Amino acid sequence: MTLTSIHIIAFGMIAEKIKTKELVLEYMPDTEVLLGYLYQQYPDLQHTKFSLAINKKMAVGKTAIPVGAEVALLPPFSGG
Known part of the structure; x- marks a missing residue:
């Protein structure tokens, strides 16, 4: 990971769809761009x-x- 990258962590069905639990991407300024x-x-x-x-x-x-953020991709969940 570089100083200008972001760390993506995927959970559950999102990780299954992108076929990995972690990605390191070049910096993206906001969630719309990501x-x-x-x-x-x-x-x-x-x-x-x-x-x-x-x-x-x-x-x-x-x-x-x-810059350097950790972004989690979270599938829908319910509490109990």
Whole structure:
């Protein structure tokens, strides 16, 4: 991982769809750019509901991604 990269961690069915649990990507400024990249590289994700967490905080809408961030791709989950 470089100083200008972001670390992606995928869980559950999201990891299955992208065929890996971890990715290291060049820096992307926000969640819209990241999602555009992911949808282009992994078209199956376009029809899959999932959430993003940046540095362990849920991201809502267009959210800035800090350099060196850890971004989690989280499948839908239910509590109990």
